[in-house]
Amino acid sequence: MVALLAVMLGVVVVSGAAQALHPPSNVETIDPLTLHLDGEFVESNLGTAQEPDGSVTVRLIAQQFGFVPNCVTVPEGTLVRFRVTSPDVIHGLILADTNVNTMVVPGFIAEVRTRFAKPGDYTMPCHEFCGVGHQGMWARVTVVPKDQFSAPPLARTRCVPR
Helix, strand or coil: CHHHHHHHHHHHHHHHHHHHHCCCCCCCECCCCCCCCCCCCCHHHCEEEECCCCCEEEEEEEECCEEECCEEEEECCCEEEEEEECCCCCEEEECCCCCCEEEECCCECEEEEEECCCCEEEEEECCCCCCCCHHHCEEEEEEECHHHCCCCCCCEECCCCC
16 A cells, blocks of 8 residues: 555656646747747737638737737637737636637747637636736637638737727
C-alpha cells in the first residue's frame, strides 16, 4: 500500500511539473511584456482578418478588465480561428452554444476554431477570476450573413460597441 501511494504521488508530482512548464492546450509562446510592440498582437493587427483561404482569424488581447477589441464581426458558416493572449494574469473566454472555451495564460497564445451556424450577437465573458473588475470583463462577437461580411484580405474589421 505504501508503494502504491508513493507511485501515485510520483505521478501527480511529475505531471504537475510537466504541465506547469507547458500547458496541455497550447504550447505557442509569446513575451507578455512586449506583445503589443510588434508582431501579431500589435493594436493595428487586432480584430477580424479574412485569410487568403477564405477562413477568418480573430486576434484579441485579454487584459484586466476587458478584451481588446471588445467587439468583433465574423461571417456565418465560415471557419473562424480565435487567437488570444494576455499580458497580465490568467483570463478565460467562453461563447455559449459553440465549442469556444479556453483559458488565456500570459506568455502563451490560446487558439480555438469554430463555425457559427446562424447570425446573431454572442456575449463572450471572461470565465476565470482575474481581479476586482472581473464581473465587467466581456466582449461581443457579432455573426453576420456571409454576403454582408466585407473584409478585404489583410485588412482588419471591428464592430461598433453597443
